[in-house]
Amino acid sequence: MSRLEVRELSASYRRGTVLSGVSATVDAGGWLGIIGPNGAGKSTLLKAIAGLVRHEGAVLVDGRPLAELRRRERARAIGYAPQIPQLPIGLTVTDYVLLGRTPHLGLLGREGPGDLEVVRTVLDRLDLARLAERALATLSGGERQRAVLARALAQRAGVLLLDEPTTGLDVGHAQALLDLVDELRRELGTTVVMTLHDLTLAAQYAERLLLLDSGRVAAEGTPAEVLTPEALEQRYTARVTVLHTPDGSPVIAPIRG
Numbered sequence: 001m002s003r004l005e006v007r008e009l010s011a012s013y014r015r016g017t018v019l020s021g022v023s024a025t026v027d028a029g030g031w032l033g034i035i036g037p038n039g040a041g042k043s044t045l046l047k048a049i050a051g052l053v054r055h056e057g058a059v060l061v062d063g064r065p066l067a068e069l070r071r072r073e074r075a076r077a078i079g080y081a082p083q084i085p086q087l088p089i090g091l092t093v094t095d096y097v098l099l100g101r102t103p104h105l106g107l108l109g110r111e112g113p114g115d116l117e118v119v120r121t122v123l124d125r126l127d128l129a130r131l132a133e134r135a136l137a138t139l140s141g142g143e144r145q146r147a148v149l150a151r152a153l154a155q156r157a158g159v160l161l162l163d164e165p166t167t168g169l170d171v172g173h174a175q176a177l178l179d180l181v182d183e184l185r186r187e188l189g190t191t192v193v194m195t196l197h198d199l200t201l202a203a204q205y206a207e208r209l210l211l212l213d214s215g216r217v218a219a220e221g222t223p224a225e226v227l228t229p230e231a232l233e234q235r236y237t238a239r240v241t242v243l244h245t246p247d248g249s250p251v252i253a254p255i256r257g
């Protein structure tokens, strides 16, 4: 169970500031969706939390600054599935997903039956079992994306950062993935932070949403609080109507001009 705290995070690339004073807290087992228009800083925020871009401010897991953790400890604390990963394309799906188990291996660095079982289960759930021995290079875009997510899920880190995890996935595979993440959350108490452009899906799975605009927090709250037609018009320059599913979850429907 891991509680994530992001305090006053700021980050800049050479061209200028991309994140300014972003703060957020995600309770253990919570699910925070990061939304916002292109270029708002969503991916940079995840990379900063993962410790992959230089930033100011602090990221704490269960009150401990991540910057103080050793590499292996950090890999157990935080898992990250990037939007555009660098893939060792010669590896098979199984060997690649097994890399996710690295922070859990013993001194000899050999995987045990437990590690193989975790990998098998994740492959099965993400419909990758029949591709287990295929090289990553031979996979389709959506299959590759699922392999990247499988590796992050196999890591079983306390906090899971997912950058646009459903990009390139068909609706069924997208649902299977988010359902699996939800299960990990319920069973293991995994804390999830996910960026997503699909606002309807974000509303269905995330408990809370954080709307970023130009590197700042424009709104934070439950999906119903954040996803108002006014906010979407203002932040995305979009014409939308907000409908609701029978269980009350917002559905964002674009209106043709």
Ligand SMILES: Nc1ncnc2c1ncn2[C@@H]1O[C@H](COP(=O)(O)OP(=O)(O)OP(=O)(O)O)[C@@H](O)[C@H]1O
Pocket: 013, 014, 015, 018, 036, 037, 038, 039, 040, 041, 042, 043, 044, 045
């Ligand atoms: N490596 C980099 N070097 C310079 N600028 C960068 C770099 N990465 C991102 N940026 C810039 O930082 C800003 C935020 O980018 P980021 O990828 O975090 O946005 P995003 O909200 O994830 O966008 P999208 O929805 O398009 O994926 C953008 O203006 C982008 O051009």
